[in-house]
Amino acid sequence: MPELPEVETMCRGVRPIVGGWIQRVIDPKCRYRPVVCQPAMTEIQRRLRGQQITGITRIGKRVVIETEKYALVLQPKMTGLVSIDNPPDSEHVRLVLELRDCTVPRLIFWDRRGLGTIGLIARHAIASELIEGKLGPDALAISPKEFQQQLATTRRPIKVVLLDQKRIAGIGNLYASEMLHAASIDPRRAAAELDATEFRELHRHMRRILLKAIRYEGSTLSDGTYRNALNQSGNYQNEHRVYDRADQRCPRCSQANITRIVQAQRSTFFCTHCQH
DNA sequence: CATATGTCCTGAGAGC
């Protein structure tokens, strides 16, 4: 499931398209239900034709492809990915940008389950449409002080609060469990109960883990869905300490097995012995 | 307002 490190890796991988021109936008009309588009696909095709790509940015867990006039917003959600002419298969291709004057012939948005979305907005509206009132500070930009301020105002479990994109942007289910284990914090505790030292530790491990996961180009889970822009697996899955490791010995304390619980309909993995 | 629940979708894997 693409979270901050996976989306950042996608953005870096497709950066070679910057400077290219969009010759044509193709709707591959795959056999699955059409991907959710805003506005309609035909309107996206009309507006993007002939635009030059000026930049690629990550906003939370979205890939934003900027042109002079527009921002094409690709939201991978569970199984989406952005690829340089190298999708895992052809049947789940949801959008193709044909490029010219570019070393890359095509940019592809691919999504197996089709929960992802495609949006097109005016470039000057990026902040008002995507950020303001919708997303908290990015997990890699937030200061330790701001981190505590954003999270400490609720009694909901800290694990659930870390997933709230309005409070902090970029963390998903996998990295939330990993960073809480690294910081030795019980995921069930009320966010407001953590003290300043614990928030500092959590912030430190959050940065460390997200940056390391980016270096490893993200996590490809057992279903093998996530790939980088060149259709290669990530490598961070081999570094997971708790995620999807229920009933295995805790790699830190060896005193208990990793436990799986459900919080807000999502799996959480943690060690009952060394997370307090 | 804050918080909780339901929904979208496909394919992998479990169980019989």
Add this chain to the structure above:
DNA sequence: TGCTCTCAGGACATAT
């Protein structure tokens, strides 16, 4: 072996 069932979770809509 082949069928049916469950589950994975990001973001948003709707309910409480």
